[in-house]
Amino acid sequence: MARIGADTHMGQTVILGVIGSDAHVVGITILEQALTAAGFDVENLGVQTAKAEFVSAAAAEDAGAVLVSSLYGHARQDCQGLHEQLAEAGCDAITYIGGNLAVGQNDWAETEQTFRTLGFDRVFDAETDPEAVVASLERDLDMTATEPERASVNT
Amino acid sequence: MARIGADTHMGQTVILGVIGSDAHVVGITILEQALTAAGFDVENLGVQTAKAEFVSAAAAEDAGAVLVSSLYGHARQDCQGLHEQLAEAGCDAITYIGGNLAVGQNDWAETEQTFRTLGFDRVFDAETDPEAVVASLERDLDMTATEPERASVNT
Amino acid sequence: MLRDELIAGEQLRETESELRGRWPTGADADFEDAVEFHESLPGHKRFAEVLESADDPLLQPRAGIPRLDDQVELLRYLETEGGADLLPTTIDSYTRDNEYEKAAEGLADARDSGDDTLNGFPAVNHGVDACRDLIRSVDAPVEVRHGTPDARLLAIVTLAGGFQSFEGGPVSYNIPYTKEHDLEETIEHWQFVDRLCGAYTERGVRINREPFGPLTGTLVPPAIAIAVMILEGLLAATQGVRSLTLGYGQVGNVVQDVAALRALRDLGEEYLPDDVVATTVFHEWMGGFPPDEARANGVIGLGGATAALARPDKVITKSPQEFQGVPTREANAAGLRTTRQLVDMMLEQEIVIDGIDEEQEIIERTARSLVETVFSHGDGDVAQGTVAAFESGALDVPFAPSDSAAAAVLPARDDDGRVRVLEWGDLAVPDEVKEVHGARLDQRARTEGRSRSFRMVADDVDAISDGKLIGRPTASDGDTGGPGDGVGPQGGESDAD
């Protein structure tokens, strides 16, 4: 993948955090570093972040993307209503979720569908390479710039 | 299991060997030792023993039991016709087969059925403890002594 | 004010009765009745006795699912099919957050749907009788494993319920497990837990306590883990705990792991009071696992082999499904048996490895310096000193999500794969030790032809899941690229657009 200069995404704020009472911090630490290195403005909310904190941070920063991480197996419960709250706050950010999204040895296709239904634009599994996240964000954020109707998918 | 005195089975000759072109010798070495220790007269034909050799040894010794071992996965082919030849030779010995009886990761019930159909009285898998073989033989050979009709099962 | 002093009996009873009111099941947790129940248990269900008298390392898995009957069945399976010597009951995340309401919902949901909608066993919601049913239904001692900063009610219910071992501690269940819990308060809460265990101990029921050694599970320098174990051990001993199992999580370098386990044992003996029986537990690799069961079995294999060399009293096993999620019972039992085979095949061999003493020496020096800094930060009081040392950064844990820790320490592997420190922050460590680490990391940097940086850390975090011990740069890494994963891009996103 050709690297895009570090200043390309200046001003595109990305909200990052681990939702619910999940404390797995290593994944977002790595992601923050990769996104920052790629030139994104990252606001890392850390672990154990409530839905409401994601929403207010996204609204306050007029974020281009909200990245939700969940490892501990309660993602579905924790994300219930997140997209409705984002919409209420007038936030049209792209939303990603990634990590270990189900308890136990679940079928990925099913898990993915669950989170698409909840409103996430992209669903990433725990094998995700940080560079793949950077590449997706670059694509999706450029896309929202030129194709504003993209946002309606989320509302 | 209570041990039966070493002289109980004197005179009960047991034929032992690895059939076909199979050279796995360790199993029958261990079996020979256990059977001998238990008082059986063991005639060990060794590895790579042809059907005909089993038959002539059994007939010559008026054997009480013929124990066929096979590990390498060709047991079914190798045992084709063995029981017919034993019958022709007028041999009414109990027959056991044991070892690794199929190529690959086969279903045991199916494998067992295959060898029962070929005429074996008992079919043993590779987890067989030598003491279990001794115990079965003690049971079956005493039984043939008191219940001669048992032999007819094999002919 | 927080002090490392025995909680008075009266205060214990007062706090206890207040806590028992917090959730309906608390009412059933009568101490006298509980002592009687414990006394009725046969010797082979007494945790401390079984662990302390074992000749060879005992194996214990992790396991916890929401419903009682399922949990009993699971534990029995791990006993009979996995050959577990000691059993666990892992508690769900809501209970760890004291969100018993949410746990109740999850449990109801699990009962309705038949799915495991909680990531563990909500013991407080189940209550004392259910716990006793569980203890009665299995044939080995059982430990409560969790990650709860405020585990007071959980301890009250589970100890009354017949569990005889309780994992955790004020540092090890705060720093890696939460963001906002205040460390001082957490210590107070754990003083209560330890005091409760001490009360049982006084009555002849020697509850085993096990501080959680692996901390964040991710490249934790051994000396930091050991220092935390000593501190939590001291705090527990003050409250009357007499059976302590100090923990350590495998880092993957054999020499360092064996040295660390020895250092843990030796320093435990040195620092803990004589009337405490200290044992050790070795956790198989606690960091990111490979997303492949076959490779995961390789990681477990190295864990088992290291355990056989280091000879801890207990080994916590991993399953080949660690990467994916909570394992099936079959996978969990498989992890136990793979470990058992390796341990048993190696245990009778005398394998003497060179260079362990040197590594142990440097680990001990560092750990001692950390423990001593806590003493001096607290003017001799361990409780105060722990809070102050974390505040100043003199004591710190890498990747700590907790606001109570600086998390300024950054670890990286050296050229031999031993975990060293790249960024010290304000960690109270002698300069000579820092020089040793610096030299080793410089050597690695030279080998790899790159400078020491966070890139190394990121690469090391992924290394084992990518199939290597050390996160070397790979041919495909660009000069300015992101963290290499050693295997190339993999896994990933799945979107339907």
Add this chain to the structure above:
Amino acid sequence: MLRDELIAGEQLRETESELRGRWPTGADADFEDAVEFHESLPGHKRFAEVLESADDPLLQPRAGIPRLDDQVELLRYLETEGGADLLPTTIDSYTRDNEYEKAAEGLADARDSGDDTLNGFPAVNHGVDACRDLIRSVDAPVEVRHGTPDARLLAIVTLAGGFQSFEGGPVSYNIPYTKEHDLEETIEHWQFVDRLCGAYTERGVRINREPFGPLTGTLVPPAIAIAVMILEGLLAATQGVRSLTLGYGQVGNVVQDVAALRALRDLGEEYLPDDVVATTVFHEWMGGFPPDEARANGVIGLGGATAALARPDKVITKSPQEFQGVPTREANAAGLRTTRQLVDMMLEQEIVIDGIDEEQEIIERTARSLVETVFSHGDGDVAQGTVAAFESGALDVPFAPSDSAAAAVLPARDDDGRVRVLEWGDLAVPDEVKEVHGARLDQRARTEGRSRSFRMVADDVDAISDGKLIGRPTASDGDTGGPGDGVGPQGGESDAD
């Protein structure tokens, strides 16, 4: 008369053309054409080059199924999903017996039924073109692995078919693999095979030869295996082989395994001519496996760990289904990946174990004595000496089914799990060595409170499959009972009466 001398070119051609007439596919095996085919292969398919230039141990599985397309698919799978560096093609038992007729039936049967009715790939029946298809279809070098006393036609066909490595040797593919084949004749047959490889070598196609080190796979004392490797290496070198991979099968004691691998390497260098490039191969445990995939993974884990410590040039991996039967391709690939993970995690660590030199010294002394006895038995001629030494029992292999070997040697483990010799028969070994073994076995006997006997041997044979390294008597064993299996009665019989 049998002599260790280069077969004349003319005689080679004569024998070759006679052999090519034995089965229709022989006709296609034209040497010049074959040389051209080999020359057309890219560097990464040249076995000797790839193996000899590798920095780290290369991994190779075993695999052979009857049909060509299935075999290609299997090998590709092992390459892509297993990460095999070198590929095998294991030959079926009928072909090993030169029963091409029966193999043809089996192959036809396999084609009709879709079942794998042969336990390997009948390469002679498939013929030269099919072999070349196979070689073209995969991306790594491929070796013929078999167990054939008279492998001449197999070599003619497979080498013409593009295989660049050929396993076996006159001792290692006679003594453990057959009852009635005459050793002298087998040596003659292998001189032909080696001469054929030498002929390719002269033309720039350096065929790799790999004597089969594990022999009977069952508690083989390292020195015996090493002596056989040296003898087969010498015989091969005489015929012009220049790429030799000497083999050794893991015994499970780490110190002994590392020492043995080093002894093999050192003695190989010492005894083999300078123009031979000698490499080593380590076979993961070749004896009875546990009847449980999880435990089998533990055995494989110890194999991988030992390989990382001993650093052979190649490792032959086992699958977790070894006990049960020919593994599925998934299980085979899993064995590769479990091994890879362990090797890769350990390879960068420097782990220096004590006592290896002492063990290596005793192994070398013993092996040297066996090699020298062959020299003197043959008045300096290795071929003659080998026959004579086996005849006299001065050279012997435990559990050998072959009439050509005395099979009087009985091995047992000592208290540390190292393989020693309980019954020497007429093995030509210095008295001091015997004393060392005797003392070690006495020590074990004392530990176990029983006398040295065949019971120990039987118990040791079962030990690893029962979960231990050493076959200790178990509590359940009666005084006069049969061999304990360490785990108690298990498995077994299934009868419908």
